[in-house]
Amino acid sequence: MEGRAIFVRQAALALGLALPLSLLVVVGVGVWKVRQVARAQSYVIHLALPDAGARLGLPPIEGPADSSRPLVVIDAGHGGHDPGASGANGTREKDVTLLLARAVRDALLREGRLRVALTRDADRFLVLDERADLARRLGADLFVSVHADAAGNDQAGGATVYTLSDRGSDALADALARRENRADGPVADVSASSAVSSILVDLSQREMRERSVAFADLVVREGQGRIAFHADPRRQAAFVVLKSLDLPSALVEAGYISNADDAARMVDPAWRARFGETIARAATIALARREAAP
Numbered sequence: 001m002e003g004r005a006i007f008v009r010q011a012a013l014a015l016g017l018a019l020p021l022s023l024l025v026v027v028g029v030g031v032w033k034v035r036q037v038a039r040a041q042s043y044v045i046h047l048a049l050p051d052a053g054a055r056l057g058l059p060p061i062e063g064p065a066d067s068s069r070p071l072v073v074i075d076a077g078h079g080g081h082d083p084g085a086s087g088a089n090g091t092r093e094k095d096v097t098l099l100l101a102r103a104v105r106d107a108l109l110r111e112g113r114l115r116v117a118l119t120r121d122a123d124r125f126l127v128l129d130e131r132a133d134l135a136r137r138l139g140a141d142l143f144v145s146v147h148a149d150a151a152g153n154d155q156a157g158g159a160t161v162y163t164l165s166d167r168g169s170d171a172l173a174d175a176l177a178r179r180e181n182r183a184d185g186p187v188a189d190v191s192a193s194s195a196v197s198s199i200l201v202d203l204s205q206r207e208m209r210e211r212s213v214a215f216a217d218l219v220v221r222e223g224q225g226r227i228a229f230h231a232d233p234r235r236q237a238a239f240v241v242l243k244s245l246d247l248p249s250a251l252v253e254a255g256y257i258s259n260a261d262d263a264a265r266m267v268d269p270a271w272r273a274r275f276g277e278t279i280a281r282a283a284t285i286a287l288a289r290r291e292a293a294p
Ligand SMILES: [Zn+2]
Pocket: 077, 078, 084, 085, 093, 147, 148, 180
């Protein structure tokens, strides 16, 4: 009887200890599991973000089905959370550039000799490198980035055609490039950057630069009597969007949205059609010359 009582007491003691202990273990494992799941979830989320943004789907190529026809990529500046410059009566550069880019596409399709693609055909944000990357992956032969300028002086007006240079042709061109490069944030300023200079010394890059200049000059020639140009319409500056391209390119400021006349023109479909025609004709001539070259 004595021995049994001791056994019962010991068993009760053991049970009294074991129960809270096992409860502790169960709770501990539970917490650990929840943490694992949470960690696994945050891991998936962490991977999903850069993965989704890493490579954009290619935009459609329009125009002749013959893939040997040269391809022009038209880039509507800004978009999404980056409105670009703002004009009087609430005009936003990102909306104007999209309308202008579509006008260029439509003119190229009417002309029917070149293939064309837009870097964006909606109000969406693309970083500057993504725009160049799309052109490269599409195998573009010419890249035209379309913008609309703004100036403190509301008398400034007319279109300007820019080609890439390590140094701006003047202080205003440098200031413009700084503004346009800001699309990616304040770090994307490359005026006088060594990367641009080193690209430009390369021989094939020099040829590309000559073709870019030839195209830009053609825009000014073909635009005479069609659209209004700035008093000094051919300039150079260090644009991030052009610097990594290994194909002829130009950045066209179609006009000043800070200027009431220019702003009204750029939202006028008839003016935009003439702007589109100007770029389309210049592109067609520039690329026909290249085809004819030995
Ligand atoms: Zn712009």
